[in-house]
Amino acid sequence: xxxxxxxxxxxxxxxxxxxxxxxxxxxxxxxxxxxxxxxxxxxxxxxxxxxxxxxxxxxxxxxxxxxxxxxxxxxxxxxxxxxxxxxxxxxxxxxxxxxxxxxxxxxxxxxxxxxxxxxxxxxxxxxxxxxxxxxxxxxxxxxxxxxxxxxxxxxxxxxxxxxxxxxxxxxxxxxxxxxxxxxxxxxxxxxxxxxxxxxxxxxxxxxxxxxxxxxxxxxxxxxxxxxxxxxxxxxxxxxxxxxxxxxxxxxxxxxxxxxxxxxxxxxxxxxxxxxxxxxxxxxxxxxxxxxxxxxxxxxxxxxxxxxxxxxxxxxxxxxxxxxxxxxxxxxxxxxxxxxxxxxxx
Ligand SMILES: Cc1ncc(COP(=O)(O)O)c(C=O)c1O
Numbered sequence: 298x299x300x301x302x303x304x305x306x307x308x309x310x311x312x313x314x315x316x317x318x319x320x321x322x323x324x325x326x327x328x329x330x331x332x333x334x335x336x337x338x339x340x341x342x343x344x345x346x347x348x349x350x351x352x353x354x355x356x357x358x359x360x361x362x363x364x365x366x367x368x369x370x371x372x373x374x375x376x377x378x379x380x381x382x383x384x385x386x387x388x389x390x391x392x393x394x395x396x397x398x399x400x401x402x403x404x405x406x407x408x409x410x411x412x413x414x415x416x417x418x419x420x421x422x423x424x425x426x427x428x429x430x431x432x433x434x435x436x437x438x439x440x441x442x443x444x445x446x447x448x449x450x451x452x453x454x455x456x457x458x459x460x461x462x463x464x465x466x467x468x469x470x471x472x473x474x475x476x477x478x479x480x481x482x483x484x485x486x487x488x489x490x491x492x493x494x495x496x497x498x499x500x501x502x503x504x505x506x507x508x509x510x511x512x513x514x515x516x517x518x519x520x521x522x523x524x525x526x527x528x529x530x531x532x533x534x535x536x537x538x539x540x541x542x543x544x545x546x547x548x549x550x551x552x553x554x555x556x557x558x559x560x561x562x563x564x565x566x567x568x569x570x571x572x573x574x575x576x577x578x579x580x581x582x583x584x585x586x587x588x589x590x591x592x593x594x595x596x597x598x599x600x601x602x603x604x605x606x607x608x609x610x611x612x613x614x615x616x617x618x619x620x621x622x623x624x625x626x627x628x629x630x631x632x633x634x635x636x637x638x639x640x641x642x
Contacts, residue, residue, distance in 0.1 A: 300603040301626040301633075306470075306553075306580060306619035309501040311538055318541040324533035327353070328523070334533030338540050342507040345543070346492055347483035350515035352508045353536055355527050357382075357469045360493030360506035362390045363525070365430060367510075367517035368463045368491065371396030373429035376414055376462075378404040380439035383432055383467055394525065398426055406576065407437025408449045411456035418460065431457055434467040435474045435485070439610075441573070442557075442581030442617075444474035447484065454488035464488070469495040469506070473579040476550040490514070499550050499580060500542035501620040504535045546620065553580040553618040556627045560616060563631040568640035580618045583609065586638050595637055604633045 302308045311319070325331030339351030354360045361383040365375060375391060377384050379401045384391060391397050400417040402409045409431075419425035431453060436442040450466075457464050466489040468474070468482075475482050486492065491510035496502035508518050522528060529535075561577040561584075564570050569587025576583075586595045592608035599606060609615045618627070 298603045299626065299629050300605070301622060301630045302605045303616035303618065303622065303630060304605050304607045306498045306617045309620045311501070311503050312620075314545065315502065315538050315541045318537045319534045322533040322537035324531035326530050327532045328528045328530060332531060332533045332536070334540065335536040338536035339507060341540060341543060342494060343509050345482045346494070346509045347486040348492070348509040349512040350509065352515050352518050352522065353529070353532060353539070354493075354506050354508055354522060355504065355529070357467070357493060357495040357498070357506045358387045358390065359522070359525070359527055360495070360508045361432075361465070361467050362387060362394050363518040363521050364465045364491045364493055364508050364510070365391060365397065365432070366395045366521045367514050368465065369395055369397050369429040370427075372426045373397050374400050374417075374419060374426050375430045375432055376400045376402065376409075376417055376428060377432040378402060378407055378409050378434060378437070380404070380407070380437070381432060381434045381467065382438055382469065383434070397429070400428075404437070406440040406443040407434055408445060409433070409453065410449070411452050414453065414456060418462070428460070428462055430463045430465055432465045432467060433489070434469075436470045436477075436579050436581070438469070438581065441576035441583050442470060442473060442579035443576060444477050444578060445485075446478070447480050447488070450485065450488045463490045465490065466492045468492040470499055470579065472547050473499050473550055473554070476547065477554055477578045496539040496542055499546070499553060499619060500539070501546045502535070502538040502542045505539055507539070549620070550580065553620070553622070554578070556618045556622060556624065557582050557616075560618070560627050560631060564634060567635055567638055570638060581615065583613050583615050585612050586614065587640060590638055598637045599633050602633045604630045
């Protein structure tokens with residue numbers, strides 16, 4: 298049976314070329330700053346985003362949380378979008394690791410505006426915590442991987458800067474946004490202070506993320522990484538996969554986006570299926586099955602035929618395309634969905 302694992306773009310397995318690069322990696326003890334491959338990856342990601350320095354970390358969660366820890370103090374406020382990953386799906390780390398309070402704003406496809414932010418920024422007063430950081434997510438996972446426009450981001454940054462508020466971008470899927478919009482990572486980088494960028498999602502590496510920013514912030518993040526037990530030794534074997542991904546796996550994301558679009562359009566043609574095609578610009582799609590067909594049931598039925606998706610928030614199924622999904626698998630997934638979700642009438 299053909300298997301089509303659309304649950305997440307974290308399902309990719311390293312390709313033979315990537316494994317070879319990992320095998321050949323020159324390594325050293327990274328806690329001594331002596332792993333040349335880690336150093337190269339950190340420098341490469343910093344250069345790509347126009348930042349001074351980078352830090353290899355174990356996961357997107359660790360990257361986000363270190364960026365927050367490095368740019369806030371306990372008691373500070375972090376402003377974030379209501380459905381963002383760093384508040385909702387990182388095991389309560391904002392309060393556990395950084396002791397910050399969170400002000401959540403309902404975004405439009407993940408985008409929050411200066412007007413909304415202004416409403417929750419604390420005046421300077423002895424009664425209030427300090428608003429220290431605004432976190433944005435690009436692409437925005439829960440909005441079918443919607444990318445941020447430069448105008449929207451520039452507006453947030455223009456608001457934050459004069460108020461001494463830092464802007465962090467959860468760029469778990471930054472390069473999906475880059476490929477979809479044509480805005481370079483460096484251009485996005487003009488309007489954020491820090492990024493956390495995942496190697497283990499659309500880029501197809503097995504482990505890791507890189508935090509980038511100014512040197513002082515990254516030095517602080519490095520200190521907290523050690524404190525949180527994330528210091529690594531011969532991590533060059535992992536960094537090599539990241540370097541390989543930066544070289545080979547960025548422009549090909551356009552194929553993932555095309556396949557997500559193809560899948561989404563086919564779903565839109567199925568009677569009773571709800572999907573907003575305007576939202577589908579990268580590699581994720583969310584849809585609602587026809588009335589009377591609960592998502593969990595549809596997911597279970599599809600899975601018996603090898604098509605794996607996730608029943609997410611109430612009533613909704615998520616599918617994500619990635620490096621290990623080709624055209625044939627997408628056509629198969631479409632056939633299975635069509636046969637699994639007959640029209641209710
Ligand atoms: C938008 C976003 N940010 C951060 C993360 C966290 O990444 P990780 O699972 O590597 O901790 C995810 C994971 O799916 C994500 O979707």
